[in-house]
Amino acid sequence: WVSYHDPAAQDTILFNQANGTGPYMLESWTPGEDIVLVRNENYWRAEDDPIWEGGPSGLASIPRVIIKLVNEWGTRLAMLEAGDADWIYVPSQYRPQLEPYYQETYGPDGTLMASNPNGYIQAWRDLPLVAMTPAQFNWNINVEGGNPFVGSGELDGNGVPPDFFSDIHVRKAFNYCFDFDAMIQDALNGEGVQAQGPIIQGMMGYREGEDSLYHFDLDKCTEEFQQAWDGAVWDNGFYLQLAYNTGNDTRRLASEILKAGIESVNPDFNISVVGMPWPVLLNQRRAQKLPIYVGGWQEDFHDPHNWVHPFLHSQGAYGRVINMTEPFASEFDELIQQAASSADPEVRRPIYEEIQLKAQEDAVVIWMYQAVGRQHLQPWIKGFYYNPAYNQASYSFVYALTKEAP
Structure with missing residues (x-):
């Protein structure tokens, strides 16, 4: 199998x-x-x-x-x-x-x-859409046979190494450099909310009354980049390609907003936004070649398991290409299994709320937006x-x- x-x-x-x-x-x-x-x-x-x-x-x-x-x-x-x-x-x-x-x-x-x-x-x-769109990092990029999406493949100003996003400071910097308000007001025309984590608003596990841990803050973005890879990211700069599926202008705008924020803090930071036909993007994602791409999830069934497992489980639809390192991968796998092992909402709810918070604290991806259609x-x-x-x-x-x- x-x-x-x-x-x-x-x-x-x-x-x-x-x-x-x-x-x-x-x-x-x-x-x-x-x-x-x-x-x-x-x-x-x-x-x-x-x-x-x-x-x-x-x-x-x-x-x-x-x-x-x-x-x-x-x-x-x-x-x-x-x-x-x-x-x-x-x-x-x-x-x-x-x-x-x-x-x-x-x-x-x-x-x-x-x-x-x-x-x-x-x-x-x-x-109301039971859908959510993040920008998904690949913590362990496949560079076997060459990979143009990461440039040189090294942290030399012309690329990024395969484990670029395994540094939490890189992931946090990308989050702080994304203008969530501009995304919602300009790209979504005000018809959406900032995502709080993998679990969508209105579902068990969503942390009602709490804001996301991240907001647009170029000073914090700069601080995180300066700590990333012991200062090498800030000193050397980097280049990578950010993908979205061609024809989805909302995701194109999200990509461009992220690019603009990151490039504004350091002239040596360079991101190319690349549109791909959907089958091509899926193939490159499956091959684990994409360092980062904007793509969403539409639920298969109405339960928080169908949100946390796809994104965060090591064998999830997206989790297996996010490629989380240890101990992150095992910690999420264990929590997801605990929540799925009970049918009691009062047992499951606090576990999903813990997963929701941890997914933000670990900056697994950029939890961008939940739209209205x-x-x-x-x-x-x-x-x-x-x-x-x-x-x-x-x-x-x-x-x-x-x-x-x-």
Whole structure:
């Protein structure tokens, strides 16, 4: 099992094979361009068997769904304006651009909040997201065979060594050099909160009433850098590449905010922000080549275990590429196991609160932000509903939709 699990995507049987019994079938997939779905005429759900009372049932109303990969924001917007797209993803920083054109604005429960007869967009706002985005350090970077993301691979002003982030002063400095307020106000348009640790706001283990241990403070950032690696970081400078997934402008802005803060304290500090197609980023992350990247987590099930294990356990989805050194790795593994060994919330809560605090104190990563979402559709699309368990890029709601003539 250890040898087989988590194979490269292209090596799996299901990489390019449809597998499911849902209301749509895969007609075609052109990697990097589009996915085309067609209605499953043999779908098993009967007309008198709705998903919930008053919900969709029977065959899907919309016979054909085309999901296009369009990374460039201006192109997506033009498609919406021309009526060529029924739904588009709108990053936080671009939402004010569309607000004057909202025809109908709905809250998370479907209540109409505002209407504008001169608008042309159906908007759903204040949608709570069970997602959080950090900037993730790699404490033991893989440089086997060469690694351009770390430059020279040495602390000589032209790179960083593989264990660069194993020094807690480096990690704390990066945290203090990140302008959390600018991130939330400028990149998220005020629609989000600073993350406190791996556990999101509103969940057991979140330390209610407490602020994050870190805030934007260039003086403290400087102090930490001057202590890092016995002063060698400050004296020699460094270079590394910071990655994010292409098309996610919110993460691009987060990366640029971090770059600006760090480079402002020492002219010998240099960071290159690098956008990568999502599959490329995943492959480089899996190979443990990336020294630092901005990427989020969307919960699989609503429990704090599904937050602390992915980020902090040595075998977690992100934990195994964060590569924490000892004793940090074993300490987190033990706490996570303790919390998972009980079904009693009163036993689990203090353990998760301890994990949450320790994840900040150890500056495992930069716990950046937890955002609030919106959805933007054409007014002729009816039946949209919001389920926070679906992420922003989920198309699970399509089954419930109907499409009227424009």
